[in-house]
Amino acid sequence: MAPGPVPGDDAGSYARAVRIDEVELRVVLLPLVAPFGAAHGTVASRTAVLVRVAGPDGEGWGECSALPEPTYTSEHTAGALLVLRDHLVPRLLAAGGRHPAGLGASDVAGALADVVGHPMAKASLELAVLDAEGRHDGRPLAAALAPHPPGPSASVPAGVAVGLLGSPDDVGHEVAARIAEGYGRVKVKVAPGRDLDHLRAAREAGGPHLVLVADANASYRLDTEPGAPDDARRLEELDELDLACLEQPLAADDLLGHAELARRLSTPVCLDESLTSPTATEQALDMGACSMVCVKAPRYGSWLAAARVLDRCQGNGVDAWVGGMLETGVGRRALLALAAHPGATIAGDASASVRFFTADVAEPVVLRGGPGTAEIAVPAAAGLGASPDPGALDRLTEHVERIRTSP
Numbered sequence: 001m002a003p004g005p006v007p008g009d010d011a012g013s014y015a016r017a018v019r020i021d022e023v024e025l026r027v028v029l030l031p032l033v034a035p036f037g038a039a040h041g042t043v044a045s046r047t048a049v050l051v052r053v054a055g056p057d058g059e060g061w062g063e064c065s066a067l068p069e070p071t072y073t074s075e076h077t078a079g080a081l082l083v084l085r086d087h088l089v090p091r092l093l094a095a096g097g098r099h100p101a102g103l104g105a106s107d108v109a110g111a112l113a114d115v116v117g118h119p120m121a122k123a124s125l126e127l128a129v130l131d132a133e134g135r136h137d138g139r140p141l142a143a144a145l146a147p148h149p150p151g152p153s154a155s156v157p158a159g160v161a162v163g164l165l166g167s168p169d170d171v172g173h174e175v176a177a178r179i180a181e182g183y184g185r186v187k188v189k190v191a192p193g194r195d196l197d198h199l200r201a202a203r204e205a206g207g208p209h210l211v212l213v214a215d216a217n218a219s220y221r222l223d224t225e226p227g228a229p230d231d232a233r234r235l236e237e238l239d240e241l242d243l244a245c246l247e248q249p250l251a252a253d254d255l256l257g258h259a260e261l262a263r264r265l266s267t268p269v270c271l272d273e274s275l276t277s278p279t280a281t282e283q284a285l286d287m288g289a290c291s292m293v294c295v296k297a298p299r300y301g302s303w304l305a306a307a308r309v310l311d312r313c314q315g316n317g318v319d320a321w322v323g324g325m326l327e328t329g330v331g332r333r334a335l336l337a338l339a340a341h342p343g344a345t346i347a348g349d350a351s352a353s354v355r356f357f358t359a360d361v362a363e364p365v366v367l368r369g370g371p372g373t374a375e376i377a378v379p380a381a382a383g384l385g386a387s388p389d390p391g392a393l394d395r396l397t398e399h400v401e402r403i404r405t406s407p
C-alpha cells in the first residue's frame, strides 16, 4: 500500500493529556442469550476485563476484548487480568509519573511497547485514556479517531454475526430473524462441512440484497500433503453465493496460502486473525493475501493504530470494515466510534446489545430503522458517550482490584 497520512504523526491531533493515579481492573460476567459458536470454539458466557483509569482530571473506561478461552487468539480473560495487573498498569502509571502534566492517549502504546504481545490488554488501557481525554475535552471518541475531514459519520449500518449452528435450516431461520430486526448485513460463521449449505440457506433467507459475509476463523487448509483434502476446491464453490467477502479462511500465519486462494476465488478474501499490526496489514494487501481488511483495534493493540489503518485503506481505495468480539456496552461503543471512520466503507459487526446480552454494563446499544436498513447511532457525547451503570456493574462483577501510583 502506498504511504498515506498518519494522523498520530501530527502531534496536534492527540496532544491532550490527563493525569492518572489509579487504575481499576474489573472482571465482569455477562450471560449470553445463546451460546455463540465459531470454528475456534463456543463462548457460553462473556467474561471481560473492564478498565477504569482515574485521577485529578476525571475518569475513563476501557474494555479488554479477550475471550474466556485462548482459542481465537492467544489472549484470554484471566491471562489479560494478570498481564494488566503485573506488567501493563505499572508501566502506564510509571509513564504518567514521568509526565507531571499527564499522559496523552498517543503516549500509551509507547509506554507499553516493551511488553511483547497482549494487544487486547494494551488496547483496553489506551481506550480508557482516550475516554478520559475525550470527557476532559468534551470530544466524542469518534472525532478523536477520525480527526481529518470529512470526519466521522453520525450513524453506521447495522451488521450482525450468526454463530455456527447445527443445520442449514437453523441458519436460515436465524438469518431471517436478524433481517426482520433490521440488519442488512449478516456474517455467518463457517467451518469445513458446515459451509456451502449453511450459506445457501442464509442467501435464500436474505435474498440478493443481503450483504452476506462468511467467517471461517482459520479453519481451512490448502493441499500441502499428498492425499490431504483440497479445501481450496471446496471454497471455490462459495463463489456462487455472491459473498461480500470470505473472512480468514486459512491459518493466521499462512499469508502465501491466502494469496494463492485469493487468486483462485472470485469472492474477495478478507483477513482478521492474520492482521496483527498496521505493517502486517499493508504487507498482506501488497502480496495479495487479502483485498479487504477487517479492522479490530483490540487485535492491533491500539485504537489509534486501528484508525491509522482505516486512514491508509481510505487513501488507497481499499475496502475495510470494523469487526467485533462480543463486546459489552463499553467496547461496543468504542467499536461504533471506530466504525464511524470514513475509511470503514462497508458494514461490519455493529450490532445491538440485545443480540448477545440480556443485561449489559451500560445503557443498551439499540438499532433504529426498518428491516434490512437499520443503523446504529454513533455515540455523540464526550469520550465513549456513556458510563457503565453502577447497579449493573455491581450485579455483573466477578472480581475487582485497584492499583494506585505509589506516593
Ligand code: OSB
Binding pocket: 067, 072, 160, 161, 215, 217, 272, 323, 324, 325, 326, 327, 349, 350, 351
Ligand atoms: O472472528 O470476528 C471474529 C467474536 C469473537 C472473536 C472473534 C470473532 C467474533 C465474531 C463476533 O465474529 C462478532 C461480533 O462481536 O458481533
Ligand code: MG
Binding pocket: 215, 217, 247, 248, 272, 273, 323
Ligand atoms: Mg473473524
